[in-house]
Amino acid sequence: MRDPYEVLGVARSASKDEIKKTYRKLARKFHPDVNPGNADAERRFKEIQSAYAVLSDDAKRRQFDDFGTVDEAEVAARHARSRRRSTGPFPGFDVRGFGGVGDLGSLFGDLFGSFGGRPGPGPTVAAEAQVELDFGQAVHGATVVVPVRHEVACTECAGTGRTASGPCRRCGGTGLLVQTERLRVRLPAGVGDGDRVRAAGKGGDGEVSVSVRVRPDPFFERKGDDIHTVVPVTFAEAYLGAEVEIGTIHGPVRAKIPAGTQSGQRFRLRGKGVRNLRTGTHGDHYYAVHVAVPRVVSPAGREAARRVGELYGVDPRAGLPRSLE
Ligand SMILES: [Zn+2]
Structure with missing residues (x-):
């Protein structure tokens, strides 16, 4: 296992907030949905997740700081060698379930919103969309249909990333599926190039930020x-x-x-x-x-x-x- 500080590129003294911010940035960058078919990105993504699983958990972080690992057996061995205690379990160390993908649900809940582990296609979160308008549409206002990408909890694995037979095949173990929604958005008269307009997603689930481009007019x-x-x-x-x-x-x-x-x-x-x-x-x-x-x-x-x-x-x-x- 690589040094989680190194993987995230943060200092050993980094605050929880700093770690969280860095993790989110990296996870978005290397997310499989953003890098389809890119094995390097996928490997990096998994590494980032593992690193964050350690550094976001006080006990695990302390454990890594003390022992340079979070592997239970290795910790036990080093712990024994350190002679502070001869055998486990170690109070305050909760390493159960760690190392698997069981943590993914909560990690993604944290990253993308609130559906953490909830079954079914959960509510979506703030999404972004772009629209390009004619000059006249921008000046007079227009109703446009914009495609909005949503990441929703995988229906196959309920957002956990795994099924009884192993990592979920439907979502590739990410716990997420991408859905494209065609959203009707009313853009007010006077909207300008570079403006952002907020719109409610379908069924009121989540807000969509629509960034507006306006094609110039040759005369006006x-x-x-x-x-x-x-x-x-x-x-x-x-x-x-x-x-x-x-x-x-x-x-x-x-x-x-x-x-x-x-x-x-x-x-x-x-x-x-x-x-x-x-x-x-x-x-x-x-x-x-x-x-x-x-x-x-x-x-x-x-x-x-x-x-x-x-x-x-x-x-x-x-x-x-x-x-x-
Ligand atoms: Zn799945």
Whole structure:
């Protein structure tokens, strides 16, 4: 048997809490469900379980600290050699059943929730799921169906990992089975990329944390609760002023562009942004004006452009620094 401290990678002085945390991390990493068909991971997983079985039990940990082993016969022999006592049993040492897989139920109960050893497909625990939404779905809210992986107690062995004829074949001795549940989740309007939404699992058993990804939109850009777009206008519209249609996530809006609008100038439509999840109020819609230039150059256009050029009283680049001072 390997040194359990070494297996978990914790110091001999590690607290129970530290040991528990490390164990959980490692057990999740090397769990057979996460590493299907990986014999190395499975071996490592079993090693981690054995190590934790020793270090999570005060008596067994003390026993290992004192004797470097938890094997009953070996302990007895060393104990005898130490001449503190000639024969067992050793008060405070409860090594019955240890070393087998009988402890797995409680170990998993500890790791994954509360079903420890309870028969049948027990209640599930906090599960995670991911969903990817279109920009519009996120902005307006959507009901989606997400597959949720649950680990439930094995029905064959009631979560103990073993049957009368040895380790349970159905769950590979882990005491756990993976079930996929198709969960309908209502995502509220305004949900954003990277948000997590909590949903109740089926039958109220356990909570599902759904992490949300939102596909970007080529036209509407979201910054917080605000929406940003770019609106191309003609030179005439920018120069003379105009009423143009602005597409927003809540539908088209007629908006005025004042005479003398500059390319890049930004305007705001109040309350036409995204609904805030917490406050329920809406952000704003900002549209930046982009003065589009006709691509085709004609004799008439050339003449018109020359006369437009005369409208500039001053060089538009006057006042720009000529280099970095
Ligand atoms: Zn089983």
